[in-house]
Amino acid sequence: MEHIDQLRTLGLFDQRVPRYTSYPTAPVFSTDTGSAFQVECIRALDPAAPVSVYVHIPFCERLCWFCACRTQGTRTLSPVESYLGTLEAELTLLAKTLPAGIKMGRLHWGGGTPTILPPHMINRLAQAIKAAIPPAERFEFSVEIDPTMVDDAKIAALQAEGMSRASIGIQDFSEDVQEAIGREQSFEATKRCVDALRAAGITSLNTDLVYGLPHQTLDKIAASVERVLTLNPDRVALFGYAHVPHMAKRQNLIDQAHLPGDQLRYHLFQKASEMFVGAGYAAIGIDHFAKPADALSRASQAGTLRRNFQGYTEDDCSSLIGLGASSISSYPQGYVQNAAATGAYMQRIEAGTLAGYRGHPLSQDDVLHARAIEMLMCDFALDLDQLQHEFGENAAQLAPTHAEVARKFAPFITLTDSALAIKPEGHPLTRIIASAYDAYAPAEAQYSKAS
Numbered sequence: 001m002e003h004i005d006q007l008r009t010l011g012l013f014d015q016r017v018p019r020y021t022s023y024p025t026a027p028v029f030s031t032d033t034g035s036a037f038q039v040e041c042i043r044a045l046d047p048a049a050p051v052s053v054y055v056h057i058p059f060c061e062r063l064c065w066f067c068a069c070r071t072q073g074t075r076t077l078s079p080v081e082s083y084l085g086t087l088e089a090e091l092t093l094l095a096k097t098l099p100a101g102i103k104m105g106r107l108h109w110g111g112g113t114p115t116i117l118p119p120h121m122i123n124r125l126a127q128a129i130k131a132a133i134p135p136a137e138r139f140e141f142s143v144e145i146d147p148t149m150v151d152d153a154k155i156a157a158l159q160a161e162g163m164s165r166a167s168i169g170i171q172d173f174s175e176d177v178q179e180a181i182g183r184e185q186s187f188e189a190t191k192r193c194v195d196a197l198r199a200a201g202i203t204s205l206n207t208d209l210v211y212g213l214p215h216q217t218l219d220k221i222a223a224s225v226e227r228v229l230t231l232n233p234d235r236v237a238l239f240g241y242a243h244v245p246h247m248a249k250r251q252n253l254i255d256q257a258h259l260p261g262d263q264l265r266y267h268l269f270q271k272a273s274e275m276f277v278g279a280g281y282a283a284i285g286i287d288h289f290a291k292p293a294d295a296l297s298r299a300s301q302a303g304t305l306r307r308n309f310q311g312y313t314e315d316d317c318s319s320l321i322g323l324g325a326s327s328i329s330s331y332p333q334g335y336v337q338n339a340a341a342t343g344a345y346m347q348r349i350e351a352g353t354l355a356g357y358r359g360h361p362l363s364q365d366d367v368l369h370a371r372a373i374e375m376l377m378c379d380f381a382l383d384l385d386q387l388q389h390e391f392g393e394n395a396a397q398l399a400p401t402h403a404e405v406a407r408k409f410a411p412f413i414t415l416t417d418s419a420l421a422i423k424p425e426g427h428p429l430t431r432i433i434a435s436a437y438d439a440y441a442p443a444e445a446q447y448s449k450a451s
């Protein structure tokens with residue numbers, strides 16, 4: 001049987017599975033776990049261990065049709081300014097709850113479009129964060145940037161606040177693809193942004209690309225990758241387009257008839273991947289590429305790559321505090337998500353409580369399954385002996401799943417004693433294989449296609 005037919009038989013083109021940026025995944029969270037649990041987790045943080053902080057800015061001036069991120073369009077800064085006031089109030093509540101002396105190892109601003117903030121608001125937000133949780137000695141500040149929504153003054157403000165890494169959205173440079181996804185962005189504007197970020201001393205620059213978009217062909221993705229390579233990014237994220245119009249209503253503006261079919265979608269990823277690897281990038285996990293000297297590649301080499309709500313990371317902080325509407329915090333004891341709608345989030349903070357409204361306390365079994373899934377997603381390998389070493393006898397409960405995975409996915413697996421590894425040609429199946437270790441049997445409708 002042809003390799004692609006084998007992948008099809010194993011569900012690559014039919015199954016909808018989570019992207020496993022957490023385990024359990026967010027749809028499992030329940031409103032039984034909310035701000036009281038959040039307060040407990042924050043109070044229990046080890047003051048000697050720096051935390052990561054994520055701040056969500058759910059505003060964009062343009063609303064791209066393909067986008068499934070939690071964001072809303074605005075033409076004026078007034079909702080952004082009130083939201084900033086709420087973030088400041090949330091930070092004051094957080095500071096009262098945090099153990100004394102705790103530091104921030106990482107800060108990430110995501111969205112939406114954080115660079116919708118004008119320079120004075122960038123400074124205001126950064127100062128409020130640093131007042132609540134001072135930066136640790138080794139501090140990294142990363143920001144998601146829309147190249148069409150940034151200028152030198154905003155970059156200078158971010159630089160003054162210590163921005164060391166940036167991630168810019170590109171998706172695809174072909175004009176007809178851009179038109180079909182409602183997102184115009186010239187190569188020239190993107191290059192100006194990249195040059196300005198480099199001049200501001202960014203040490204790691206990521207670019208986001210998406211495959212599986214309407215009108216994409218092998219030639220067009222190749223042309224986009226060629227142009228991206230001239231920008232010389234340190235990292236590239238190559239996401240599969242998640243078409244989920246029942247969840248992201250604006251995607252109804254995308255004509256499904258122009259979406260590439262399953263086989264083409266598969267080859268679009270393979271084509272772009274070959275080009276990045278051919279240009280000297282290391283393939284990282286299921287959808288990232290990084291230069292060998294970049295921290296992500298080094299973590300991948302060292303076996304310390306991790307996966308959190310922002311995707312692949314080499315961040316080694318054991319807790320992530322999420323601020324702003326819809327942000328998810330991750331503590332050793334479990335997850336808590338802030339109210340998702342901006343209005344509901346603001347109401348909670350104005351009422352004087354932290355904004356957590358749903359979550360999941362982690363059981364011992366959850367932690368075991370989470371680690372197994374993270375190992376597969378990061379290393380394409382899972383060693384039961386290693387899990388036994390970390391988790392003791394409890395790890396033995398995964399043995400039947402392990403045996404079943406080895407049997408079912410045999411052509412794409414190597415099995416050595418207790419260790420299972422997914423062969424490179426089986427990497428597209430990784431999310432499906434990981435889902436075998438998911439004890440919550442996720443409802444497929446909520447997720448994007450495995451391919």
Ligand SMILES: C[S@@+](CC[C@H](N)C(=O)[O-])C[C@H]1O[C@@H](n2cnc3c(N)ncnc32)[C@H](O)[C@@H]1O
Pocket residue numbers: 066067068069110111112113114144145146147168169170171208209210239240241242243
């Ligand atoms: C917050 S946005 C990027 C920052 C900035 N707002 C911009 O547009 O440049 C995060 C990234 O998520 C990815 N993304 C958004 N919607 C997606 C979808 N439906 N399928 C796959 N990736 C998606 C895109 O690559 C996008 O650049």
Ligand code: SF4
Pocket residue numbers: 059060062063064067068069071111112113146169183
């Ligand atoms: S891709 Fe970026 S700019 Fe476009 S809607 Fe999504 S978050 Fe906003």
